[in-house]
Amino acid sequence: MFQKINALVATAAVAALLVSGSAFASGPVKIKFSHVVAENTPKGQMANKFKDLVGERLAGKYEVEVFPNSQLFGDNKVLEAMLLGDVQMAAPALSKYSRFTKKLQIYDLPFLFKDMAAVEKFQKGPVGQELLGSIGKKGLVGLGYLHNGMKQLSSSKALKVPADADGLKFRIMSSDVLAAQFKAVGATPLKKPFSEVFTLLQTKAIDGQENTWSNIYSKKFFEVQPYITETNHGLLDYMVVTSKEFWMGLPDADRAVIKKSLDEAIAFGNDVAAKKAMDDRKKIIDSKRTEVIELTDAERAQWVEVMKPVWVEFEKEIGKDNIDAAYKSNM
Numbered sequence: 001m002f003q004k005i006n007a008l009v010a011t012a013a014v015a016a017l018l019v020s021g022s023a024f025a026s027g028p029v030k031i032k033f034s035h036v037v038a039e040n041t042p043k044g045q046m047a048n049k050f051k052d053l054v055g056e057r058l059a060g061k062y063e064v065e066v067f068p069n070s071q072l073f074g075d076n077k078v079l080e081a082m083l084l085g086d087v088q089m090a091a092p093a094l095s096k097y098s099r100f101t102k103k104l105q106i107y108d109l110p111f112l113f114k115d116m117a118a119v120e121k122f123q124k125g126p127v128g129q130e131l132l133g134s135i136g137k138k139g140l141v142g143l144g145y146l147h148n149g150m151k152q153l154s155s156s157k158a159l160k161v162p163a164d165a166d167g168l169k170f171r172i173m174s175s176d177v178l179a180a181q182f183k184a185v186g187a188t189p190l191k192k193p194f195s196e197v198f199t200l201l202q203t204k205a206i207d208g209q210e211n212t213w214s215n216i217y218s219k220k221f222f223e224v225q226p227y228i229t230e231t232n233h234g235l236l237d238y239m240v241v242t243s244k245e246f247w248m249g250l251p252d253a254d255r256a257v258i259k260k261s262l263d264e265a266i267a268f269g270n271d272v273a274a275k276k277a278m279d280d281r282k283k284i285i286d287s288k289r290t291e292v293i294e295l296t297d298a299e300r301a302q303w304v305e306v307m308k309p310v311w312v313e314f315e316k317e318i319g320k321d322n323i324d325a326a327y328k329s330n331m
Helices: 002-019 021-026 042-057 078-083 103-108 116-124 126-132 176-183 194-202 213-218 244-249 252-287 297-307 309-313 320-328
Strands: 029-034 062-067 140-155 169-172 188-191 208-211 227-243 291-294
Touching (some): 042 062, 042 252, 078 140, 078 227, 103 176, 103 227, 116 126, 116 140, 126 140, 126 320, 140 213, 140 252, 169 194, 176 188, 176 309, 194 208, 208 227, 213 252, 227 244, 227 252, 227 297, 252 291, 297 309
Parallel strands (some): 029 062, 169 188, 169 208
Antiparallel strands (some): 140 208, 140 227
């Protein structure tokens, strides 16, 4: 795998030459930004904000082209495409980076963060920033964390205690941690592309899935799932990423403007995520298409107890010090 990745990095070096001054003679440099969700999600709005800011500040030199809803690549293919120079930016879920570093699996651990304030505290701290740079040796540059929110469980049956999930099939992202999480409650995890989830739920090929309020609403999962349990059990965050060859091939002054624009777009996207989570939750409840189940403290404690051993299972890969630092962010 690593030999393949190194070959891709070498190939990308050729593509990076296109970013030199001579490239501007034939028009603005295209920055293709690929993502898998709808434009009205926090990620979609962030990408469009980034496009607008770069268009304002570097008009004629750079043009950001946004491709939502997996129009170019799904998250399972986009990083490889990036190393080939077929796309310049993306924001895959953090779980998608496990083939490049096991440390980022920390963000998939169930019940590690109590809320988004704890997530922010950790990511802005030294360990969170160190993790942001953990993919550098594989030819990628982590540019920032983008929030979507805390994850909920939707299902074809009411889920109140872990035993209720026994025997059910849940779609997950490609993540060994998430697979272990569902196995801990006796469920069957199935790794499937995000673009297929609605159809899988509609046809009852799977029983449920985990996602944030904004994704559940924008992708209409609530219309084909009779129950949503408000667990806030996990985090769905993204890392905005580019290839090292593309990024370092940019003139310093241009790179600074692009990074500033991206930082502002991410801050905007994170504000949208916080507000949208609550707004979309309300819209789902008001639709009366599904029943939202709120757990009691005792019920939630059962989920925590059953899933927490997953932390120990992945402790060596992630690093106990990293897990301890993340847990302390709750205090």
